[in-house]
Amino acid sequence: MAKQVTAQTIRTAKEQSLQNARRRRIENVSSALRRDKLAIVSIVLLLVIIVVSLLAPLLPLHPNANDVANMLSGPTKEHILGTDELGRDYLARVIYGGRVSLLVGFLAMLASCFIGILVGTVAGFMGGIVDAVLMRIVDVLSSIPWLILVTVVSLFLSRGIRSIILVIGLFTWMSTARLVRAETLSIKERDFIQYAKFNGVSTWKNIFFHVIPSALPTIIIVATTSMADAIMTESALSFLGLGLVPPNSSWGSLLQRAQSHLSSSIHMAIVPGVLIIITVFAFNKLGNLLRIYVEPRISDGEKG
Amino acid sequence: MSERLLTLRDLHTTFALHRDRVEAVRGVDLHVDSGEILAVVGESGSGKSVTMKSVMGILPENAQVSAEEMRFDGRDLLTLGEEERRKMRGREMAMIFQDPMTALNPVKRIGAHMTEVIVRHKRVSGDEARRLAVAALGKVGIPSPEDRMRQYPHEFSGGMRQRVMIAMALCCSPKLLIADEPTTALDVTIQAQILELLKELREKEGMSIILITHDLGVVASLADRISVMYGGRIMEDGLVDEIFYHPCHPYTRALLRAIPKPSAGGRERLVAIPGMAPSLLNPPPGCPFQARCGFSCEKCGAEMPAFRQYGATQQAMCVFSDAELDQMNERKGAVGRE
Amino acid sequence: MSDSILLQAQDLQKHFPVKNFFGAVTNVVKAVDGVSFDIRRGETFGLVGESGCGKSTLGRTLIRMWDPTGGRIVFNGEDITDLKGRELLDIHRKMQIIFQDPYTALDPHQNVQEILSEPLKVHTRMSPAEMDDYIVEMLGKVGLEPDALCKYAYEFSGGQRQRIGIARALAVKPEFIMCDEPISALDVSIQAQVVNMLEDLQAEFGLTYLFVAHDLSMVRHISNRIGVMYLGRLVEIAECGDLYDNPLHPYTQALLSAIPLADPKLARTATRKGIEGDLPSPMNIPSGCRFRTRCPYAREECAAAQPELEERAPGHFVACWRKQAFHPD
Numbered sequence: 001m002a003k004q005v006t007a008q009t010i011r012t013a014k015e016q017s018l019q020n021a022r023r024r025r026i027e028n029v030s031s032a033l034r035r036d037k038l039a040i041v042s043i044v045l046l047l048v049i050i051v052v053s054l055l056a057p058l059l060p061l062h063p064n065a066n067d068v069a070n071m072l073s074g075p076t077k078e079h080i081l082g083t084d085e086l087g088r089d090y091l092a093r094v095i096y097g098g099r100v101s102l103l104v105g106f107l108a109m110l111a112s113c114f115i116g117i118l119v120g121t122v123a124g125f126m127g128g129i130v131d132a133v134l135m136r137i138v139d140v141l142s143s144i145p146w147l148i149l150v151t152v153v154s155l156f157l158s159r160g161i162r163s164i165i166l167v168i169g170l171f172t173w174m175s176t177a178r179l180v181r182a183e184t185l186s187i188k189e190r191d192f193i194q195y196a197k198f199n200g201v202s203t204w205k206n207i208f209f210h211v212i213p214s215a216l217p218t219i220i221i222v223a224t225t226s227m228a229d230a231i232m233t234e235s236a237l238s239f240l241g242l243g244l245v246p247p248n249s250s251w252g253s254l255l256q257r258a259q260s261h262l263s264s265s266i267h268m269a270i271v272p273g274v275l276i277i278i279t280v281f282a283f284n285k286l287g288n289l290l291r292i293y294v295e296p297r298i299s300d301g302e303k304g
Numbered sequence: 305m306s307e308r309l310l311t312l313r314d315l316h317t318t319f320a321l322h323r324d325r326v327e328a329v330r331g332v333d334l335h336v337d338s339g340e341i342l343a344v345v346g347e348s349g350s351g352k353s354v355t356m357k358s359v360m361g362i363l364p365e366n367a368q369v370s371a372e373e374m375r376f377d378g379r380d381l382l383t384l385g386e387e388e389r390r391k392m393r394g395r396e397m398a399m400i401f402q403d404p405m406t407a408l409n410p411v412k413r414i415g416a417h418m419t420e421v422i423v424r425h426k427r428v429s430g431d432e433a434r435r436l437a438v439a440a441l442g443k444v445g446i447p448s449p450e451d452r453m454r455q456y457p458h459e460f461s462g463g464m465r466q467r468v469m470i471a472m473a474l475c476c477s478p479k480l481l482i483a484d485e486p487t488t489a490l491d492v493t494i495q496a497q498i499l500e501l502l503k504e505l506r507e508k509e510g511m512s513i514i515l516i517t518h519d520l521g522v523v524a525s526l527a528d529r530i531s532v533m534y535g536g537r538i539m540e541d542g543l544v545d546e547i548f549y550h551p552c553h554p555y556t557r558a559l560l561r562a563i564p565k566p567s568a569g570g571r572e573r574l575v576a577i578p579g580m581a582p583s584l585l586n587p588p589p590g591c592p593f594q595a596r597c598g599f600s601c602e603k604c605g606a607e608m609p610a611f612r613q614y615g616a617t618q619q620a621m622c623v624f625s626d627a628e629l630d631q632m633n634e635r636k637g638a639v640g641r642e
Numbered sequence: 643m644s645d646s647i648l649l650q651a652q653d654l655q656k657h658f659p660v661k662n663f664f665g666a667v668t669n670v671v672k673a674v675d676g677v678s679f680d681i682r683r684g685e686t687f688g689l690v691g692e693s694g695c696g697k698s699t700l701g702r703t704l705i706r707m708w709d710p711t712g713g714r715i716v717f718n719g720e721d722i723t724d725l726k727g728r729e730l731l732d733i734h735r736k737m738q739i740i741f742q743d744p745y746t747a748l749d750p751h752q753n754v755q756e757i758l759s760e761p762l763k764v765h766t767r768m769s770p771a772e773m774d775d776y777i778v779e780m781l782g783k784v785g786l787e788p789d790a791l792c793k794y795a796y797e798f799s800g801g802q803r804q805r806i807g808i809a810r811a812l813a814v815k816p817e818f819i820m821c822d823e824p825i826s827a828l829d830v831s832i833q834a835q836v837v838n839m840l841e842d843l844q845a846e847f848g849l850t851y852l853f854v855a856h857d858l859s860m861v862r863h864i865s866n867r868i869g870v871m872y873l874g875r876l877v878e879i880a881e882c883g884d885l886y887d888n889p890l891h892p893y894t895q896a897l898l899s900a901i902p903l904a905d906p907k908l909a910r911t912a913t914r915k916g917i918e919g920d921l922p923s924p925m926n927i928p929s930g931c932r933f934r935t936r937c938p939y940a941r942e943e944c945a946a947a948q949p950e951l952e953e954r955a956p957g958h959f960v961a962c963w964r965k966q967a968f969h970p971d
Contacts, residue, residue, distance in 0.1 A: 013788070013789035013791060013792045013793075014791075014792040016789075016792070017753065017792035017793050017794070017797075018792070020797075021794065027322075031322050190746045191741040191743065191746045191747045192746060192747055192748055192749045193749075194707060195739065195741070195747070196749075196760060198705075198707050198734055198739070199731075199734060199760065199761040199764050199765070199814075200731045200734065200764045200765075201760060201764060209751075209752075210749055210751075213749075213751035214749075214750070214751065347829040347830060347831060348829055461920045461921070462693075463920065464920070491692035491693055491856065492692065492856065492858060492897060492900045492901055492902075493692060493896060493897060493900045493916070493917055494692075495900070495902070496899075496900035496902070496914060496916065497916065499902065500914070500916075518829065518830055519830075519902065520830070520904040521859065521901065521902030521903055521904040521909075522902045523904075524902065524903060524904050524905055524906045524908075524909045525902045525903065525906075525909040544906050545906050545907075548904070548905065548906050549906075558831070559830060559831065560904075562830060562831050562833070562834035563830060563834070563859070563904055564859045564860060564862060564863040565904070565905070566859065566901075566903045566904060566905050566908060571862070571863055571882075573838065573841075574834040574837060574838055574863065575834065576831065576832075576834035576835040576838050577831035577834070577835075578835070580799055580801065580802075580832070581799075581829070
């Protein structure tokens with residue numbers, strides 16, 4: 001019967017098509033990887049960092065064990081990375097610091113991107129008064145010195161990781177919104193979106209199914225950048241005393257504290273610093289690969 | 305009195321793409337005499353652009369070019385060093401492209417564009433270069449060229465920009481101008497102006513022109529000779545009248561039937577060529593047009609047919625002669641009338 | 643092809659404000675500046691003109707993809723200029739569009755089934771199964787296999803994408819299709835395929851087309867009547883044969899003589915009525931007849947007032963001051 005034939009044909013064609021699509025995307029990603037040795041190295045390192053951070057509670061580490069007699073010692077057999085100014089094992093502190101940095105970076109990025117994408121797509125797509133109002137809010141929030149905003153807000157919040165994530169998320173979404181809005185403005189003019197609007201497809205469906213998939217490459221890059229920013233921002237906050245409560249620490253706060261010991265124990269600055277660099281770099285590379293995976297292959301200028 | 309300017313024999317250009325090889329040009333022979341206009345006609349994927357870029361030497365790194373002979377103005381291009389090649393480009397051989405907007409730097413004045421090219425190829429002073437630039441702009445019909453030298457590309461219309469590109473190409477009086485779809489992006493009245501200009505330049509400067517296009521109308525007004533390309537090979541070449549009035553290759557014939565005829569009022573049904581252009585990833589061994597040809601047979605697909613000569617100037621690469629094609633046509637009664 | 647009028651534009655205007663940095667309106671681009679004409683049921687009306695003449699804008703305004711700044715649109719006897727909401731949506735079902743660029747006309751993130759079912763979901767009440775069957779049928783009409791359903795746009799060539807776009811427009815059973823340069827971006831041999839298909843579909847479904855194009859030889863092939871636009875206004879309307887045999891407006895004459903003829907003997911003997919100079923900016927339209935700055939016959943009086951379309955011969959309209967009392971050229 002015609003209907004059965006159609007259903008069967010569709011099912012097999014669908015599977016075939018999905019397989020093809022997935023294979024093609026993986027090919028794109030792997031060929032991009034192959035050409036970029038640095039990306040492979042950094043991503044592998046990142047995976048190591050993440051795994052170690054996740055497994056930290058299972059490892060024999062004592063980040064908070066004071067041992068003032070042994071303070072600021074260099075690398076020894078007992079303490080591979082030496083000790084800090086309170087004699088605590090630096091390797092343990094760095095690993096536990098990584099947990100905080102990664103967690104804060106990731107969640108803050110999620111919060112910031114969520115708000116930014118929402119505001120950016122709605123403002124860009126709807127235009128008119130909605131766009132004007134939203135962008136003025138963005139302008140106002142961007143123009144208030146960030147530190148003052150954060151300080152005032154944190155008076156009302158208790159210190160800790162949750163507050164940092166909230167604060168970073170609420171006050172760094174503006175640049176994401178601007179970028180996403182710009183992307184939306186150009187996507188909006190494309191014929192297939194004009195056609196969807198023409199046919200009465202609702203604004204939300206348009207944004208979710210048409211605009212965001214097309215804006216995904218930009219969004220991914222923005223997300224990875226904002227994760228890097230979040231890690232940096234958190235360390236600034238911790239330094240100002242608005243962030244973590246000691247003895248908890250993050251890479252950023254370790255870095256800050258290492259400033260006063262640069263002449264004697266430079267490893268205290270180098271280790272968290274290098275780890276931040278590797279993480280941020282690897283996330284950027286990952287973001288790039290994700291972008292390549294997501295983008296359907298469009299050959300331009302092809303005719304016939 | 306014309307002499308052979310460019311000779312190309314058995315050109316092969318292949319691109320290495322990830323794990324695959326794309327054979328864009330698969331054995332192309334071409335020649336241009338001085339003062340002659342050759343049109344290279346083909347659709348996308350035919351290899352016409354790649355052929356000329358191979359001659360100019362401006363292909364990306366993953367391209368491999370090989371030929372039995374590639375001679376320009378008596379010099380062997382295959383053995384020429386990169387430095388010599390670079391000097392030749394622009395000074396003796398120039399190329400203009402379809403979209404002038406992308407070829408021009410939007411933050412640089414037109415005058416700067418032109419003087420840069422001139423100074424690079426002719427060791428002259430800045431003032432002399434400016435004078436030459438103004439002269440070139442005047443030659444291509446841009447009014448008040450001294451004023452326009454100070455303007456930016458976006459202040460020019462599409463047609464004007466293309467004229468600027470031609471002026472830049474002409475600065476150093478090249479012997480050969482390669483124009484890659486120069487008027488495709490232009491309106492029809494502007495296109496007419498540019499084509500007039502090219503004709504004038506051939507007359508006044510004795511310049512040879514290779515015109516790459518898919519527009520048969522443009523070809524009919526401008527070209528002396530035509531080479532029809534498909535799937536990386538030349539299907540047919542000959543004088544312009546020969547190709548239009550006595551095409552001997554099924555592809556040429558099909559192409560002419562797929563466009564509205566200006567003489568017949570242009571309303572009779574177009575005869576479309578079924579199917580699509582072949583993939584150049586793993587091209588079939590035989591004639592590239594075989595899959596879409598109304599007259600193909602097993603011999604066509606098995607191996608590349610040889611060229612058949614029709615008179616001194618026309619040849620077609622086909623298993624069948626034009627007489628055989630006419631016969632088969634009548635027997636079929638199918639595909640349109642000549 | 644009947645004589646009843648399907649779509650009528652009455653002094654239609656579409657202006658775009660140009661804003662400066664502060665958002666204040668400094669200038670106006672008059673893309674469509676007073677266009678009146680009708681399209682008869684079942685015909686193909688060709689709309690030609692060069693870039694910047696406003697033909698695309700006119701087409702999109704006619705189908706109410708964009709709202710007109712002035713004038714009225716009458717579809718099937720009904721004034722649709724101010725319709726909104728559900729009523730406007732109904733009109734959009736009857737007036738569809740095919741786009742020029744096959745690469746931006748389809749969402750690269752959707753497969754064919756999603757692309758075609760999106761308008762169907764809005765305009766009809768079919769069940770998913772019915773929809774799938776119907777889509778397969780539509781794809782067949784444009785020469786595509788059912789396995790195309792699950793493929794993404796990038797898996798198809800330009801010509802095939804155009805077919806998908808045509809199937810998409812056809813699926814909601816429109817009466818009128820605005821073809822916005824549907825073949826300009828295609829190879830010559832594929833153009834013929836698509837043009838033939840459009841003609842066949844027109845015969846099968848009784849469609850009316852507005853065919854916007856700049857390829858004058860293709861327009862001549864497919865149209866019944868043709869309108870020539872210049873800087874936002876129609877300067878000439880005529881039956882196809884009439885226009886090409888006897889163009890009356892100087893712009894039309896220049897346009898037609900500029901077409902490169904695909905026939906070397908004709909090309910050699912053709913006389914070119916060139917026009918010099920460039921198009922004036924649509925923000926700075928010349929007073930009176932807007933073509934006068936490039937017209938070989940222009941006189942002082944042409945700057946005084948805008949000429950309107952007048953019937954100079956049966957069915958042949960021209961907007962020109964020539965042949966008037968003061969302009970016996």
